[in-house]
Amino acid sequence: MLLPHPSCLSHLRLRILGTGLALALLAPAGHAVMVTAADLPLIIQVRSDVDQPFEGLGKADIVEHGKVYALVSIEQVPSLEKLVKPVDEAELLKVMHAELAKRGFTRTTPDLKPEIAITVNYGRGWLHNPYMDDMGLVALPSYEPRFEEKLQFANFEKLYIHIKAWEYPQGPQPADYKPKLLWKTTVLTDSPEDRDFNQFIPKMLAAAGDYFDRKMERIEAEVLEDMPEGRVILRDMKALKDDEADLELESERKMK
Numbered sequence: 310m311l312l313p314h315p316s317c318l319s320h321l322r323l324r325i326l327g328t329g330l331a332l333a334l335l336a337p338a339g340h341a342v343m344v345t346a347a348d349l350p351l352i353i354q355v356r357s358d359v360d361q362p363f364e365g366l367g368k369a370d371i372v373e374h375g376k377v378y379a380l381v382s383i384e385q386v387p388s389l390e391k392l393v394k395p396v397d398e399a400e401l402l403k404v405m406h407a408e409l410a411k412r413g414f415t416r417t418t419p420d421l422k423p424e425i426a427i428t429v430n431y432g433r434g435w436l437h438n439p440y441m442d443d444m445g446l447v448a449l450p451s452y453e454p455r456f457e458e459k460l461q462f463a464n465f466e467k468l469y470i471h472i473k474a475w476e477y478p479q480g481p482q483p484a485d486y487k488p489k490l491l492w493k494t495t496v497l498t499d500s501p502e503d504r505d506f507n508q509f510i511p512k513m514l515a516a517a518g519d520y521f522d523r524k525m526e527r528i529e530a531e532v533l534e535d536m537p538e539g540r541v542i543l544r545d546m547k548a549l550k551d552d553e554a555d556l557e558l559e560s561e562r563k564m565k
Contacts, residue, residue, distance in 0.1 A: 352498060353513055353532040356439065357520035359492040374474065374491045374522055375424025379417045380405065386432035390466070394505045396431060404511050405429060405472075408518035423477045425491060430471040433501040438463040439528050459528070462499070468506050469497040470513060474522065492522045508537040 361368045383398050383405075406416065409427075417423040440460035476489040496517035498509060516532040 349536050351509065351512060351534040351536050353496060353516045353534060354498070355494065355496050355516050355520050355530045355532060356528070357492070357494040357517075357523055357525050357530075359522060359524045360490060361524065371524055375477075376414045377417055377421055377424045378409065378414050378427050378474070379423040379425075379477065380409075380427045380429070383429045383431075386430050386434065388432055388434045390433055390501070392433050392468075392501070392506050393503065394507060396506050396510070400507065401429070401431070401510055404514050408514045409521070412518050412521050414521070422479075425474045426477045426488070428471075428473050428475065430473075431469065431506070433466065433468055433506075435464070435466055436469060436495070436497065465499055466501055467497040467499060468501045468504060468509065468513075469495060470510070470517065471495050472517060472521070494520050512537065 359371055359374075361371055380402065383402060385392075385396065405427075409416075415421065438460065440456065440463050471493065472495070473493045474491045476491055478486070478488075494517050496513045498504075498513060512534045516530075516534070520530065
C-alpha cells in the first residue's frame with residue numbers, strides 16, 4: 310500500500326492549521342485558544358458511478374433508473390478498529406429515507422412495487438484508492454487538480470457509507486440469479502479515530518444525495534460543510550529542548 314507522506318497537506322488543511330495558529334499568536338500570553346466548530350470545515354468526499362454496459366464499440370448511453378425503492382438492509386462492515394460510538398441505525402435509516410425523498414425517490418408500499426433495492430453499508434477503514442487505478446498503465450495523471458495530493462489523502466483511514474441500488478426482481482428468478490448493480494454512491498470523511506459517526510451522518514448523506522444515480526466525470530467530489538458540533542483546543546505554543554519535552558510528556562501521562 311502507498312502510504313501518505315507526512316508533509317503532504319492539502320491547501321485547505323493548511324488554511325485550517327493557519328487559522329488555529331493565527332488565533333494562538335493573537336491570544337494573550339498564558340491563555341489557551343479555543344477554535345469553535347464554525348472555524349473548522351468538515352471535508353466530505355463523494356464517489357459515484359452508474360451501470361453503463363458495453364454496447365457495440367463503446368458503452369451504452371446512461372439511462373435513469375427506477376425511483377420506487379425498497380431499502381432492504383443497513384449493515385456495519387466489520388473492521389479491526391472500532392467506531393468511537395455505535396451508529397444509531399434507526400436514525401441513519403430515517404436520514405436515508407429523507408435524502409432519497411428530496412431526490413424524487415419513493416418508498417415502496419403494498420400497492421407500489423419497488424423498482425430498485427437499496428443497500429447501505431457503513432464503517433471505518435481503508436478504502437480502495439481510485440486515484441491509483443491507472444497508474445500501472447500510464448504516467449501519473451495530471452488532469453485532476455491537486456491529483457498527487459488527493460492520491461495521498463485517499464490512503465488515509467476513513468469513516469464511510471456505501472449506498473448501492475440493485476435491480477429489483479420482477480418475478481421468480483433461477484437459482485443462480487445474481488442481482489444487477491445499477492448505481493452506487495460512496496461518501497467518506499477523515500479522522501475516524503476521534504469522531505462520533507452519528508454526528509456526521511446527516512451532512513454526509515446530504516452530500517451523497519446530490520449524486521444518487523449520477524455518473525461522475527471526475528474521480529470524486531469534495532464538499533465542505535460546517536462542523537456539526539465540538540471544538541478544538543490549542544494550548545500555548547513553546548519550543549522545548551528534547552529533555553524538557555520528555556519531562557512534559559511524562560507529566561501528562563501521570564495526569565491521565
